[in-house]
Amino acid sequence: MSLQKVTLLREEIKSYNEYPFNIPVIKNFEELDFLNNVTFFVGENGSGKSTLLESIAVKCEFNISTGSRNNIYKNDVDEPTLSNYLRLSWLPKVNNGFFLRAESFYNFATYLDELNEQVPDDVLKPYGGISLHKQSHGESFLSLFNNRLGNKRAIYLLDEPEAALSPARQLALLKIIRDLSIKDNTQFIIATHSPILLGYPNATILSFDEDEIKETSYEMTDHYQITKYFLDNPKGMLNQLFKED
Template sequence: MTLQKITFLKDKVASYNEYPFCVPVIKNLDELKITNNVTFFVGENGSGKSTLLESIADSCGFNINGGGRNNLYTNNIDETTLGSYLRLSWRPKITNGFFLRAESFYNFAAYLDTLNQESGEDVYAPYGGTPLHKQSHGESFLSLFNNRFNGKSALYLLDEPESPLSPARQLGLLKIIHDLSTKSNSQFIIATHSPILLGYPEATILNFDGKKIEEIRYEMTEHYQITKYFLENRTAMLDHLLNED
């Protein structure tokens, strides 16, 4: 284990009436223990899972637009207001890692193109040797996972990495997560809506849908239950949904 605990410095908060401090799970957060090399954040949109993940990235010194500590660029994403209110506890502390924002990955790929032109060096080698913009969205994600995520001990923070990936590719990502977390002691914290990724064996799943962050079993997640019910009762469910007045 590397990152072991996240402490919310409540004494620094002036008001809980503004975002993100007004989000229930943030407002009620004291400390969050990380007890697994693979941890998932789940919850509805707006529940605070991506906000907390981004703030962890900020506290680690990663680029909150997407990237690691040495990826220096900006885009239209506002600076987080929560990162300076967190204290991270490590054993041991590491600086190697990456923050993936699925929503802004295009901007990260554009940053690499600009860096390649300005430096005169090949910056694509850590990403498979091919510009990310010359690959499909899903292929560029896999190039990142297969190449930039190397065998060194690292912290990988992934925000909805499943968004461009087919179900088969999501299974491939599970294999990458397994190899890195078991062979190099790398750590993953992943915000996701994917019932496939959530099925990773013995992972810790933290639910953000209540007033407090709570651990939940895979079979009890809404992602699993809705997907299972839909696959087993597709006709009846669609009939009720589409024909409801």
């Protein structure tokens, strides 16, 4: 791994009564060691996983909408306050990488189109020669992964990459992650709700669902347990869910 540790500079925080420091996981956060090339953040909405991932992206100087250090364009996403209070420890320091924020991917696709007007064909060639806006959402995501997830010794931060991907294409993303993490010594930190992505072998899974970040196993995640229960007994689960009081 290149990113070894993330530390919260607690002595500089004046109050834990305001967002994001009032999130239980952040309030109790001190430091987090990365011991694996592939790490997943899991937890319910509002648990703090995306807030921490976005803050790491800011410290890496990646574009907070979606992009790398070299993708400079106006975005509508505010930088998370938490980033001002984090220290990243590297060995060695890595500048290559990319941050994907699924909900603002539109901004990145528009940015590429604007660049393509200045340098026709060259910008979009790695994406199949077609504007990402003219591809399906899933196709555009895979075009991005196949093009931008390829630098040796890089770090990739992905926030809910499954948002546009069918189950089959989530499996395709797993293959991309495996090929890069093994062959090119890259590091992935991924916030996800996908039980398919979480099935990546030997990954570290960190749960944000309690008061502290805790490592968990694949089979112990709600994502796995609820999905398995539903697939094993869909009628029973739906009857229970829809049962009138």
